[in-house]
Amino acid sequence: MDYAIEAENLIKIYSKSKKALDGVNLKIPKGRIFCLIGRNGAGKTTFLRIVGTQLEPTSGRAVVLGHDVVREPDEIRPRISVVPQEAKVWNFLTPWDYVYYYARLRGMSAREARETCIEALKKLDLYADRNRLCLQLSGGMKQRVLVSMAIVSGAELLLLDEPSIGLDPVSRRQLWSYIRRIAKAGHTIVLTTHYMDEAEALADDIAIIHEGRILVNGDIDQILGENNSSMILEVNGDDVSWTSEYGCEEVIGGKAKIRLGEDERIILEIMAKAREKRCRVTFRRPTLEDVFIRLVGGVDLEPS
């Protein structure tokens, strides 16, 4: 397989602090959408900044599009585009200004910039609004301005750091569909998120990062399959403390979550107990969030 990014034992220590990256090994395939998932402070931005050649690792190696990030950053930069975390557009410019001048800065002639700019703005449904001030645009549109800047460069690899943060549910979904559209056009997309639904909706491949270490990495369907061969039982009621006997993983708001193991006969036992304790039981398929919580650690939010 051809890889856009290969990281080997990547370590990053900011001055006098703990390891932000603690031996990251990752291979990110070309031509697919890759989601790096983790809690706040897990190391997502640090990883993205290193592969984006904005930050040098303390040790280890990262190869992006066949070039070493430390030795050959100039080979990498023209071929990638980055939308940093919490990037904002300036209110008194228009989408056209942003995308056109960015294309010019990337070295295009005026004519080429004009043509690619029209194409990029159309791809992200911004063409009709190209001459409005960003001040007048919605959050979702502003985010799309940033993404259209990233694609106008024609970069093979796009690095998007939490691109949907702060967007409403509809705008997020729109952004996902644009991201999918861009990926179909042949760009490799690496994005970070802590939203599991985002990763499920978008990713071909994922990695879960926690305290600077990769806990799991691979094709999302395979990961869901391997980690969740079985069903999840949710038990609702006034007293769900008895579920701890059955390997309850998490209790939130009177709802206990049990992941069924190999032996599914235990369902009958749980159902009988639930009836006795006047609890309601529902079944569902496991999600990426279940995998994440299990690997990263769940919470018990019940008052004791």
Ligand SMILES: Nc1ncnc2c1ncn2[C@@H]1O[C@H](COP(=O)(O)OP(=O)(O)O)[C@@H](O)[C@H]1O
């Ligand atoms: N410039 C910096 N100086 C010192 N520590 C930093 C710096 N940037 C990030 N960190 C620390 O590194 C860890 C990983 O941060 P980051 O990569 O931003 O995580 P994420 O993007 O997953 O939220 C955190 O503990 C954070 O506090």
Ligand SMILES: [Mg+2]
């Ligand atoms: Mg971050």
